Amino acid sequence: MxxxxxxxxxxxxxxxxxxxxxxxxxxxxxxxxxxxxxxxxxxxxxxxxxxxxxxxxxxxxxxxxxxxxxxxxxxxxxxxxxxxxxxxxxxxxxxxxxxxxxxxxxxxxxxxxxxxxxxxxxxxxxxxxxxxxxxxxLNKLLSREIVRDHSMLMLMGNMNSDERLAAFLLNLSQRLSVRGYSSKEFVLKMRREEIGSYLGLRLETICRGIAHLRDQGLVEIAGRDVNIQNMEGLKHMVSGCNRQNQ
CATH class of the missing domain: 2.60.120.10 (Jelly Rolls)
Known part of the structure; x- marks a missing residue:
């Protein structure tokens, strides 16, 4: 309420x-x-x-x-x-x-x-x-929730910390793109601690993951400003993990 x-x-x-x-x-x-x-x-x-x-x-x-x-x-x-x-x-x-x-x-x-x-x-x-x-x-909304839960279980069970962060950023990018916003440049409304809680990662792990994605030339994150520099590379990181665990 x-x-x-x-x-x-x-x-x-x-x-x-x-x-x-x-x-x-x-x-x-x-x-x-x-x-x-x-x-x-x-x-x-x-x-x-x-x-x-x-x-x-x-x-x-x-x-x-x-x-x-x-x-x-x-x-x-x-x-x-x-x-x-x-x-x-x-x-x-x-x-x-x-x-x-x-x-x-x-x-x-x-x-x-x-x-x-x-x-x-x-x-x-x-x-x-x-x-x-x-x-x-209504049925589609409920089904979407089930699929989201399954996706979260896959994140937790099959992906390492960098892959979880990449999947999170890619998912957010895709959702914003559907709404007419830039898929490559956007602002995170949540704190890094909250992202860590959602992904089952500690704050310091999230910070290291951001640095790793930057070093690989995939994503630049300054404060809450996100700039995806290599969308295909980010997708490959996530899809590569999926193929390895099939």
Whole structure:
């Protein structure tokens, strides 16, 4: 849930004129179907950097389409340390983790000033019953989460630290490219510690990996500014690892 002491600013919502409509839940829907989905998104929320959109244990009320900005999801380990479970950018959906148990399994924090479209889940389920195309999109979203989990397991099990970092940067590059941003030059919204947590690596290992990628002429990272200098080389590093472990 959003922070009780700081109610989120509300904005008018409309899927039909959203800049990421082709990447989000309405993808493939007809104009009239998008209008029906529009009725479920009464207002958009602005979420300040560092604020929790919802917390682990909160009941499932809505799914959240990221419209502007970015988020990280995380859980607390048994010793109280944060374990980052994912990073989400415009056009992606937050809250799918809550569907199985009707409560959120992780906490979602805004990595920057962001904006989301809340979609009431019970109403969404009801609408999906009468719109097969919408139900199909929901199924695709859930399948994508499963594939993402499988990819993460492969990262952890089959790749060394440099390959994990290369795969992370390549994945982010591809996702940003689909949204019309540069695939070679972009800014990391997350801290290096958070990348390390997500990849199962220590901070010093991430720093060494950045230096190794630079020394190989693959990627230059200055602060949070990323410049991929050899995209094919980066792809070869990741695909080479995949072939070796097949």
């Amino acid at each position: 959003l922070e009780a002491h700081s109610p989120p600013p509300l904005l008018k919502a409309a899927c039909s004129n959203c800049s990421v409509v082709e990447l989000c839940l309405p993808i493939g829907l007809t104009g009239s179907e998008v209008d029906r989905l529009d009725t479920l998104i009464v207002q958009r929320y602005k979420v300040k950097k560092g604020t929790a959109l919802y917390r682990a244990g909160d009941p499932l009320r809505s799914l959240y389409a990221v419209r502007i900005g970015s988020f990280k999801t995380s859980v607390l380990s048994v010793d109280g340390r944060e374990q980052v479970t994912g990073f989400h950018i415009p056009g992606e959906m937050l809250g799918l983790d809550a569907i199985s148990a009707d409560q959120h399994a992780c906490t979602a924090y805004a990595l920057e000033d962001s904006e989301v479209c809340p979609i009431h889940f019970a109403q969404l389920e009801k609408l999906a019953q009468s719109l097969p195309s919408l139900q199909h999109n």
